[in-house]
Amino acid sequence: MTLIDTLQLSFKTIMSYRIRSLLIILAMSLGVAAVIVLTALGDGARRYVVNQFSSIGTNLLVVMPGRAETSGSFPGAVLGQTPRDLTLKDAQLIGRIPQVKRYAPLNVGVAELSAATRLREVTVLGSNANLIPIRHMKLSQGSFLTQGSARSAQIVLGAKLAKEFFPNNNAIGQRIRLDGNRFLVSGVLVPQGESMGFNTDEVVIIPIDYAQSLFNTTSLFRILVEAKNRHAIQPAKQAILDTMKESHDGEDDTTVITQDAVLETFDRILHALTLAVAGIAAISLIVAGVLIMNVMLVAVNQRTTEIGLLKAIGANTADIRRLFFVEALWLSLAGAVIGFMLGQFGSLLLRLAYPLLPAWAPAWACLAGIIVALITGILASLLPASRAAHLNPVTALSKK
């Protein structure tokens, strides 16, 4: 019996048990589709988070005052000292480190913004001109605090604020008050929406000196640092820690977070989550495999006389085994292909429903779904096929 004849004959069998075949194919394809859609969801979430993180800057390091690691007793505590604040001087020191491309000191506070009759509370960021490139922000009009012009009373408005205060789109050059201090609008940010729980459309940015005097502080909230490249991140982190230790009289009282580390952690967690979800979906594939086994066993029972007849007219055990094996293979193949298409369609629907979520099933998941479907189908057919092949022809033929 040739391979083509085996394929044709078992295909005919499948076509003649239409409802049975459709149900198995449905079960199999739902399993494959579940794997694909769920991994698309998981991987979409992963990519969404990773994108969010990279949108806040590349090769980013964040310097924070205080210490976020437990170690031996802090000697200052005995003397009643608290960790030292970060100052502008510290920021300048960091700027001299060779691995650092640029830095932006950062102060955050809330103040009352007013112009003409309009008034509202806004989040104020105090920084320098480097904030824009480091944080990947963009200006729609005007310019940002010009480099080195830290003393000029300039202000940059978030997109929404600019629209609210100056609906005629003529914000640049206008005067505006921040807690009574006068500022000149020099630029407007491009609307970016929310990123990392922080809406840049509703902030104003002013030079760091003004922010410090506005909030009456000399300390910095953060220093954002951009390393020269990816490989400079770790050396930069060490250099910053060393510099700060030196600057703070030998106290290790600053913390540096690298964006990479955070990103990697989230990436790992969400990847593991995707795998777990895929694993759960794969169970439905196994269930579909069990279904195939059951249906094939029933088929062997139903077709006992037929198997006896095939033996009588000269089929050997290998022929019979192959017929049943190929039949299961057809079913799982059809299930895998239809499931793949269903899964892609489901992912498409997900992307349409949540445009922010890049719900593309990763190639490994599609491949794994299809391969697991085929393997379970094949494994599930082995027992029924061998049972069919070893039927005694005389008893098989005499079965009513």
Add this chain to the structure above:
Amino acid sequence: MICLAGITRIFHMGDQTVHALNDINLTISSGEYVSIMGPSGSGKSTLLNIIGLLDKPDHGNYELDDKIVTDLNETEQAQIRREKIGFVFQTFHLVPRLSAAENIELPLILGGIPPKERRQRVQEALLAFNLEDRAQHRPAELSGGQRQRVAIARATIMQPKAILADEPTGNLDHQIGSEVIHLLEKSHQSGTTLIVVTHDRELGARAHRQITMRDGKIQTDQTNDTD
């Protein structure tokens, strides 16, 4: 040539052992027309199954065309069934989801014969058995006589050395039954050995050699002198 020596077949039914065949010695030459008769349980079907290599004897030797076939493995026996033996059953045993033509084609498919030759041979068989207009019908759409004609066409399509028919007319009325017998005899006339197991005395009497069995033994074995 079929040559059985000391063939014994024992069935175990619970704690009882039944000698379905008890030390059978039988030689059937090529081209013979043999009927095997006897009451139910006399072992005639078992004998036919052993001749057709569907069943294995517990003791004894079976030589087919001067070759001992009792010890062949399953695949070799399947090949002999495919090439040398054609079966005709009382209940036809057609595959219900295949058309008449496809049922006739089955042995050719199992034999790995190329599709072009298959189509031609099936076409010839359909013509010879007057089934051209029924070729695409499924067994459920055929009458009993037509079904048995399909079954005989299937049994003869590989041009076997022997046709083994187990009660071929058992499910057919008298007239259709004799038509079927004529078809079987026609293939015998072209040189095929024909062995028919039957209850029907009239049918059995048509064979040139008549064997009667009882309790797993051959009781009588007589040859008509007419031919």
